[in-house]
Amino acid sequence: MFSQTVEYALRAIVHLADQSPNPCTTEQIAKATKVPQAYLSKVLQSLRQSNVVHSQRGIGGGISLVKLPEELNLLEVVNAVDPICRIKTCPLGLKGHGANLCPLHRKLDDALRETETAFANTTLAEILSSSTSSYPLCNEPHERLTPLQALPVVPIKK
Amino acid sequence: MFSQTVEYALRAIVHLADQSPNPCTTEQIAKATKVPQAYLSKVLQSLRQSNVVHSQRGIGGGISLVKLPEELNLLEVVNAVDPICRIKTCPLGLKGHGANLCPLHRKLDDALRETETAFANTTLAEILSSSTSSYPLCNEPHERLTPLQALPVVPIKK
Numbered sequence: 178m179f180s181q182t183v184e185y186a187l188r189a190i191v192h193l194a195d196q197s198p199n200p201c202t203t204e205q206i207a208k209a210t211k212v213p214q215a216y217l218s219k220v221l222q223s224l225r226q227s228n229v230v231h232s233q234r235g236i237g238g239g240i241s242l243v244k245l246p247e248e249l250n251l252l253e254v255v256n257a258v259d260p261i262c263r264i265k266t267c268p269l270g271l272k273g274h275g276a277n278l279c280p281l282h283r284k285l286d287d288a289l290r291e292t293e294t295a296f297a298n299t300t301l302a303e304i305l306s307s308s309t310s311s312y313p314l315c316n317e318p319h320e321r322l323t324p325l326q327a328l329p330v331v332p333i334k335k
Numbered sequence: 336m337f338s339q340t341v342e343y344a345l346r347a348i349v350h351l352a353d354q355s356p357n358p359c360t361t362e363q364i365a366k367a368t369k370v371p372q373a374y375l376s377k378v379l380q381s382l383r384q385s386n387v388v389h390s391q392r393g394i395g396g397g398i399s400l401v402k403l404p405e406e407l408n409l410l411e412v413v414n415a416v417d418p419i420c421r422i423k424t425c426p427l428g429l430k431g432h433g434a435n436l437c438p439l440h441r442k443l444d445d446a447l448r449e450t451e452t453a454f455a456n457t458t459l460a461e462i463l464s465s466s467t468s469s470y471p472l473c474n475e476p477h478e479r480l481t482p483l484q485a486l487p488v489v490p491i492k493k
Contacts, residue, residue: 178336178337178419178420178446178449178450179336179446179447180442184426184443187443188427191439198452204460204481210427211427212427213362240378247444251345251442258397261336262336267469267474268342269346269368270369270370271472271474272467272474273469273474274469274474275492277467277468277469278467279467279469279470279471279472280463280465280467280469281345281346281349281359281462281471282464283465283467284409284453284454284457284462285337285342285345288336288337288449288450288454289336289337289410289451291449291450292336292449292450293444293445294428295442295445295449296400296442296446303438304438305438307438307441309435309436309438309441310435311425311429311431311432311435311436311438311492312437313437313438313439314427314429314437315429316429316430316431316432317356322375
């Protein structure tokens with residue numbers, strides 16, 4: 178029911194939220210999320226076009242979230258790459274129905290609405306703070322790098 | 336979120352349930368459901384392979400439901416053509432997760448489960464008997480043909 182693109186976009190965003198506010202390179206995201214890099218590049222392009230992520234070139238640059246993980250919900254990510262299309266009028270184009278859906282299309286739209294609501298009500302911060310034994314994208318109990326630890330260590334030549 | 340194939344399969348089954356126990360030809364279903372005939376043939380093939388419909392050749396033959404509309408639910412139709420794949424183990428293959436889904440995949444699977452349950456709990460008979468101003472696949476208030484009316488009228492030559 179959810180496309181591969183949705184799955185990959187959500188993995189990438191979870192990784193970016195986890196590293197936020199630090200930016201990540203496409204290579205880093207691909208490695209952490211186990212997404213093929215070529216596919217990931219296209220997914221990130223859609224996320225950039227929808228203003229979910231932005232990228233900055235140069236030293237210290239990379240891809241990062243536009244919003245804070247507390248302010249970004251799953252629906253925004255899904256709709257950026259493969260939108261949930263609610264059924265607003267009769268898909269058969271029957272004039273007698275119009276926006277008055279028949280029981281079949283009402284049932285399908287109910288399922289879409291339920292998913293939409295569940296995703297809209299879940300932020301990336303909630304995904305990362307849920308108490309469960311499995312931390313997103315990580316095999317081992319998670320230790321998050323602090324911004325200082327994440328900086329490359331450049332040896333000083335004397 | 337639902338594929339074109341799912342939409343077309345459900346329309347075809349709703350029409351067959353509406354005409355049940357009378358069989359219908361592919362042409363009749365295509366016309367009633369506004370589904371391209373070539374696409375419909377493939378959808379009906381999947382439904383036949385999954386034992387949701389059966390077809391009988393010859394005079395009085397055609398395609399009909401295997402079960403009664405009261406016994407056939409939406410999930411059986413959806414799963415016959417484009418199955419809802421629940422997330423049973425970590426899609427990244429992380430050994431530490433296994434069947435212990437992380438909060439992201441738990442949330443996705445929750446949405447799949449909700450849809451699965453809603454579809455499993457809705458029979459075709461319920462879709463056809465729901466009180467709403469829009470009758471499935473029909474523009475006008477519905478008049479269902481009786482088996483006798485449905486038979487072709489052959490003029491008797493004297």
